[in-house]
Amino acid sequence: MSGKQIKLFLVDGTPGGLSTAEITNWTGHILTAPRSDVGELLRRPEASRTGVYFLLGDDESAVGDVRCYVGEADVIGDRLKYHLREKDFWDRVAVVTSKDTNLTKSHVRYLESRLISLAQQAGRSTLDNGTAPATPPLPEADESDMDYFLQQLQIVLPVLNINVIRSRQAHESSEISHATPSPIFELVSQRAGVRATAQQVDGEFTVLEGSVVVPRWRGKGIAESTIKAYAAYRAQHEKLVANGAILVEGASARVARDIPFPSPSTAGAICLGRACNGRVEWVSGAGTFGAWESRDVS
Structure with missing residues (x-):
């Protein structure tokens, strides 16, 4: 049996506040916060990194009662400040960066495109994105690295109750899943x-x-x-x-x-x-x- 160790840290000691999530031996890092704690998030080093992010809001008229926006930015903090002014629907955010700071603009544009596509396929939320950008080309080795990065996100995000890219297809195609599927x-x-x-x-x-x-x-x-x-x-x-x-x-x-x-x-x-x-x-x-x-x- 091959499991996964996920490290969760409640920054302020409360389950509804600022928190971080990591998978052992994975370079990715996830930082989540309610909208009311974005000021505290912006003071953290992750806010100055390049990465992708999810804006999430409860909406009874949306698919799965969740409205979601997926974005990318060179400096995550600057983009979140903009969304605080321009978007009212969201009440929590998840920021995805890299602990080794090796994510580039090309990497996060690739991740953004793939995440939007995965969210559309999963059909678990209503996307607030006006457009679905085409997946930009990457060198073969970088594309492989980003696909592995996405596989890890598909594991850790549901643990944080973020299910927008969770799907049966992702479970079946994952090279890292060892769960025994049920019969039909x-x-x-x-x-x-x-x-x-x-x-x-x-x-x-x-x-x-x-x-x-x-x-x-x-x-x-x-x-x-x-x-x-x-x-x-x-x-x-x-x-x-x-x-x-x-x-x-x-x-x-x-x-x-x-x-x-x-x-x-x-x-x-x-x-x-x-x-x-x-x-x-x-x-x-x-x-x-x-x-x-x-x-x-x-």
């Missing part, structure tokens, strides 16, 4: 016209692109708690339709991109349009999801 599970309902597939990826139950699901949520409840739960499912389904994750095609609907869910039951409910015991109703050739989940428990 299937959910079928002839009556509802549903044939969905899903896989457990990095602790998330992900409904896969191409799944056929209900075009609208029809469940109804009697008890007050059930009515509230069903209303939440309906709102979630409608939001996935609105942001293009589910494409309605007449009497059926199709999943247009992988959609991660916190549980198989939530995933099943969205697919079927009714309450669902996901641990029983999602099945593979080896049995139910619940049986697979308990496979190593004696």
